[in-house]
Amino acid sequence: MSFISVKNVWQQYGDQVVLEGLNLSIAEGEFCTLVGASGCGKSTFLRLLLGQEVASKGTIQLDGQPLAKEPDSTRGVVFQRYSVFPHLSVLDNVALGLELPRSGLLGRLFGAAKRDARDQAATLLHKVGLDHALDKYPTQLSGGMQQRLAIAQALIMKPRVLLLDEPFGALDPGIRKDMHALLLELWRETKLTVFMVTHDLSEGFNLGTRLLVFDKVRIDPHAPGAYGARITYDIPLNSDRRAARVALDSLKTA
Ligand SMILES: Nc1ncnc2c1ncn2[C@@H]1O[C@H](COP(=O)(O)OP(=O)(O)O)[C@@H](O)[C@H]1O
Ligand SMILES: [Mg+2]
Numbered sequence: 001m002s003f004i005s006v007k008n009v010w011q012q013y014g015d016q017v018v019l020e021g022l023n024l025s026i027a028e029g030e031f032c033t034l035v036g037a038s039g040c041g042k043s044t045f046l047r048l049l050l051g052q053e054v055a056s057k058g059t060i061q062l063d064g065q066p067l068a069k070e071p072d073s074t075r076g077v078v079f080q081r082y083s084v085f086p087h088l089s090v091l092d093n094v095a096l097g098l099e100l101p102r103s104g105l106l107g108r109l110f111g112a113a114k115r116d117a118r119d120q121a122a123t124l125l126h127k128v129g130l131d132h133a134l135d136k137y138p139t140q141l142s143g144g145m146q147q148r149l150a151i152a153q154a155l156i157m158k159p160r161v162l163l164l165d166e167p168f169g170a171l172d173p174g175i176r177k178d179m180h181a182l183l184l185e186l187w188r189e190t191k192l193t194v195f196m197v198t199h200d201l202s203e204g205f206n207l208g209t210r211l212l213v214f215d216k217v218r219i220d221p222h223a224p225g226a227y228g229a230r231i232t233y234d235i236p237l238n239s240d241r242r243a244a245r246v247a248l249d250s251l252k253t254a
Helices: 040-050 090-106 111-127 143-155 174-191 201-207 239-253
Strands: 003-015 016-027 031-036 057-062 077-080 159-163 191-198 210-215 230-236
Touching: 016 230, 031 040, 040 077, 040 143, 040 191, 057 077, 057 143, 057 159, 077 143, 090 143, 111 143, 143 174, 174 201, 201 210
Parallel strands: 031 191, 031 210, 077 159, 159 191
Antiparallel strands: 003 016, 003 057, 210 230
């Protein structure tokens, strides 16, 4: 049985069909990279996987069960920008995920439970290379550090699926390389299933175990909204080649 199964999924807003007839079967631990022209529905597909929207037609199942109607802790998400809370410190941004669901009406956690949440957050922040910045605020961080924080925030709830929407698109190429190495390390360690949208084809080829290409194949000039994008290529990527490329890249930047 596949871990995530997408069956004949369509998404439509009013008259505009955005996605049509998507079918996918994803094994646990796969790292899918998603590419396609701007506006073809990649972010829409991630919102469907997150459970933020329900598909107009078709079904998405996780572990044989229909997706929960709302985003929950099985799925974490990182956007290109603004994933973190600007008014919270780095440590609080990450600890918050652990504190909120348990604290209920009482507000924040106290005592040992609170210390435990903060310890877990600090450990994860150490792993993403932010242990020197626990008390800083997001505006005091560089773009790359903010994305490290956003990744830690998404991972603290130990999701099984990580959704990344052009997470490194706003970063300089050198910083992006560091982020690739970090992401691969976290992926190997956690055995997460990853979906990552990128506009950088080489990023898509280098990072993923599987490249999904979204494209609109049918176009009616008289009815621009009539057809949506499909997955036109679904390319397995050789892991040895990926490892080789990452190794080469790190040599180049060393
Ligand atoms: N909530 C919405 N309501 C109406 N149209 C939407 C909504 N979300 C996305 N769209 C439209 O769906 C299309 C695909 O958008 P999007 O998924 O953001 O594409 P991509 O991420 O590939 O650039 C766009 O034409 C966009 O305007
Ligand atoms: Mg998008």
